[in-house]
Amino acid sequence: MNPSVRLAGVGLAAALALAGCTSTTTAPAPAGTVAGTAASSAAAPASATYQPGTDVPKEIVTGLLVQSGARTKTFAATTTAATAISGQTMNSTIDMVGDMSDTAKPKAKMTTSYGGQSIEIIMVGDTYYMKLPGQAKYTKTTKSDLEKQGGASSTATQGNLIEQFKQLNDAIKSAKFVGSEKVGDWDTKHFSATLDGAKMSMSADVPLDLYFDNDGMLRKMSMDIKDTSVSVKTDMVFTQYNQPVTIAEPSPSEVQ
Numbered sequence: 001m002n003p004s005v006r007l008a009g010v011g012l013a014a015a016l017a018l019a020g021c022t023s024t025t026t027a028p029a030p031a032g033t034v035a036g037t038a039a040s041s042a043a044a045p046a047s048a049t050y051q052p053g054t055d056v057p058k059e060i061v062t063g064l065l066v067q068s069g070a071r072t073k074t075f076a077a078t079t080t081a082a083t084a085i086s087g088q089t090m091n092s093t094i095d096m097v098g099d100m101s102d103t104a105k106p107k108a109k110m111t112t113s114y115g116g117q118s119i120e121i122i123m124v125g126d127t128y129y130m131k132l133p134g135q136a137k138y139t140k141t142t143k144s145d146l147e148k149q150g151g152a153s154s155t156a157t158q159g160n161l162i163e164q165f166k167q168l169n170d171a172i173k174s175a176k177f178v179g180s181e182k183v184g185d186w187d188t189k190h191f192s193a194t195l196d197g198a199k200m201s202m203s204a205d206v207p208l209d210l211y212f213d214n215d216g217m218l219r220k221m222s223m224d225i226k227d228t229s230v231s232v233k234t235d236m237v238f239t240q241y242n243q244p245v246t247i248a249e250p251s252p253s254e255v256q
Contacts, residue, residue, distance in 0.1 A: 050177045051177070052177060052178060052179030052180070053176070053177070053178065053179065054176065054177055055174065055175070055176050056175050056176060056177050056191070057175070058172045058173070058174060058175045058193065060175060060177075060191075061172060061175040061191050061193050061210060062169045062172060064191075064210070064212050064216060064218075065168075065169065065210070065218065066169075067216050068212065068216060068217050068218040071216075071217065071241075071242075072100055072217075072241060072242070073099070073100055073101045073241075073242050074097070074098060074099050074100065074101065074240075074241070074242055074243060074244070074245045075097065075098050075100075075238055075240060075241050075242075075245075076096070076097045076098075076238070076239050076240035076243070076245065077095075077096050077097075077098075077236055077237060077238045077239060078093065078094070078095050078096070078236070078237055078239060079093070079094040079096070079234055079235065079236040079237075080092075080093055080094075080234070080235050081093075081094065081232060081233065081234045081235075082232070082233045083230065083231070083232045084230070084231045084232075085229065085230050086229070090114055090115065091114065092112055092113060092114035093112070093113045093114075094110055094111070094112045094113075094236075095110065095111050095113075096108060096109065096110040096111075097109050097245040097247060098245070098247075099245050099247050104125075105124065105125040106123070106125070107122075107123060107124050107125075107247040108121075108122070108123045108247065109121070109122050109123075109247045110122075110123075117133040118133065119131070119132055119133065120138070122138070122247065122249065122250065124247070124249050126142055126143040126144070127140065127141075127142055127143075127249070128140070128141050128142065128143070128146065129141075129249065129250050129255065135256075136256075137250075137254055137255055137256040138250045138254055138255045138256065139255075139256060140255050167199065167200065168195070168200075170199060171195040171196045171199040171200050171206075172193050172194070172195060172196075172208075173193075173194045173195065173196050173205070174193065174194050175191055175192070175193040175194075176191065176192045176193070177189070177190075177191055178190040178191060178192050178209075181211065183211050183213075183219045183220045183237065184219070184237065184239075186211075186213040186214075186219045187213065187214055188211040188212055188213050188214075188219050188220070189211070189212050190209065190210070190211050191209070191210045191211075191212075192207065192208070192209050192210075193207075193208045193209075193210065194206070194207060194208070195207075195208050202225060202226075202227050203226075203227050203228050204226055204227075206223060206224070206225050206226075207223070207224050208221070208222070208223055209221070209222040209223075217238070217241055218238055219237065219238050220235065220236065220237050220238070221234075221235075221236045222234065222235045222236070
């Protein structure tokens, strides 16, 4: 599979996953510290605070992800990515909007730009429309068809809203509160985490960095994936939440 298509699927999964979760709450924290969440274990009560550079229970991070997702109806995000294969690096930008207001039929539209070319993907529930470089029309396919073609690394599996979020949450092995940092115009709390590579179908553990604003919304997510023959570094910035977006299926005349 074209590596940009696979990367686009990874980006889609990361963003869409946020909206497939149930709600929890976060206790307010003093400036420069972070408080435990209601989802924290008994060893880390909600009143606990942590200084920058200290380990925190992983439930704090998973709880914040769940909270952010529960409050997301629509979003816009931009991902910059560097994909290295056999010593060659391809830089790409992924612009995406998503509509999670109907959780049974989430929608997303994404354009991946790289090397003067672009890939367009529209997802409506389990139906995918893909327009690869050089194509005048979209190709229509389904989640099940993509899974048959590409297995666990296919765009369909990578973009599955609920399954991918559960995989991400279940894979977090440990977490640390890094400190307060600026992301664009937002003041954020920065956490680092380690994902279990085996649970992510990777050959090694995956470092993950998450940045939540003062309202508990995820503003940035960074991953550094190193697999057997491919490495991918991504920075995804969420620029907009819960504003109107338009995502429509292509008309029949636009589909080949």
